[in-house]
Amino acid sequence: EIVLTQSPGTLSLSPGERVILSCRASQTISSSYLAWYQQKPGQAPRLLIYGASTRATGIPDRFSGSGSGTHFNLTISRLEPEDFAVYYCQQYGGSPPLTFGQGTRLETK
Amino acid sequence: QLQLQESGPGLVKPSETLSLTCIVSGGSINTFSYSWGWIRQPPGKGLEWIATISHTGNTYYNPSLKSRVTISVDTSKNQFALRLTSMTAADTAVYYCARQSALTWGLIGDWGHGTLVTVSS
Numbered sequence: 001e002i003v004l005t006q007s008p009g010t011l012s013l014s015p016g017e018r019v020i021l022s023c024r025a026s027q028t029i030s031s032s033y034l035a036w037y038q039q040k041p042g043q044a045p046r047l048l049i050y051g052a053s054t055r056a057t058g059i060p061d062r063f064s065g066s067g068s069g070t071h072f073n074l075t076i077s078r079l080e081p082e083d084f085a086v087y088y089c090q091q092y093g094g095s096p097p098l099t100f101g102q103g104t105r106l107e108t109k
Numbered sequence: 110q111l112q113l114q115e116s117g118p119g120l121v122k123p124s125e126t127l128s129l130t131c132i133v134s135g136g137s138i139n140t141f142s143y144s145w146g147w148i149r150q151p152p153g154k155g156l157e158w159i160a161t162i163s164h165t166g167n168t169y170y171n172p173s174l175k176s177r178v179t180i181s182v183d184t185s186k187n188q189f190a191l192r193l194t195s196m197t198a199a200d201t202a203v204y205y206c207a208r209q210s211a212l213t214w215g216l217i218g219d220w221g222h223g224t225l226v227t228v229s230s
Contacts, residue, residue, distance in 0.1 A: 044223050
C-alpha cells in the first residue's frame with residue numbers, strides 16, 4: 001500500500017498569496033498517477049489535477065501541479081476567496097488499494 | 110450531465126448491515142470507459158476508498174474492509190450498490206459514490222453528494 005503524507009496540515013493565508021502544498025509518497029508512483037482534489041465544507045471533493053500536472057476540465061490556471069516519483073506539489077499562484085478549502089492528494093493507476101493523503105486545510109489568516 | 114445520487118438509511122444499528130445504492134443519471138452505467146466505486150469520510154476526517162467495480166464486473170476492495178464489503182452493479186436499473194456488514198461506530202461516515210476512469214484505474218472524475226450514515230443503537 002502506498003502511503004501519502006501531506007504537509008503542512010493547516011495553512012493560514014490571505015487572498016492573493018501564493019501557496020505550495022506538498023504530497024510525499026512512501027514509494028514511487030508510476031506514470032505520475034497522482035491526483036489532487038479540493039473539498040469545501042459540506043461538499044464532495046472535486047478533481048483539480050491528474051497525472052501530477054494536468055488540470056481537470058474547468059479548473060482555473062492559477063492551479064498547477066508538479067512532481068514525479070515520490071514528491072509532488074500543488075501550487076495555487078494567487079489565492080482567491082473560494083480557494084480556502086481542504087486539499088487531498090490521491091494515488092491511482094496501480095494496484096489496489098487507492099489511497100489518499102490526510103489533507104491540507106487552507107484557512108483565511 | 111452525469112449525476113450520481115446515493116440512497117440508503119441514515120441510521121444503522123451496531124452489528125447490522127448497511128446497504129447503499131447509487132443511482133446514475135445522465136449517462137449509462139454499462140460503459141467500457143468507466144468503473145464505479147465507493148469512498149467514505151468519517152466526520153472531520155479524511156477520505157477512505159472502499160471498493161470499485163469495473164465495467165467487466167471485476168471487483169476491488171480495500172483490504173481493511175474486504176471481509177465485510179460487497180459492491181455490485183445492476184445495469185437494468187443503471188445503479189450500483191454497496192453492502193457493508195457488521196457495522197460499528199467506526200463506520201460512521203459520509204459515504205460517496207463515484208465514477209472512476211477505467212483507463213487510469215481509480216481516478217475519480219465525478220462524485221455523488223454523499224450520504225451520512227450514523228451507526229448508533
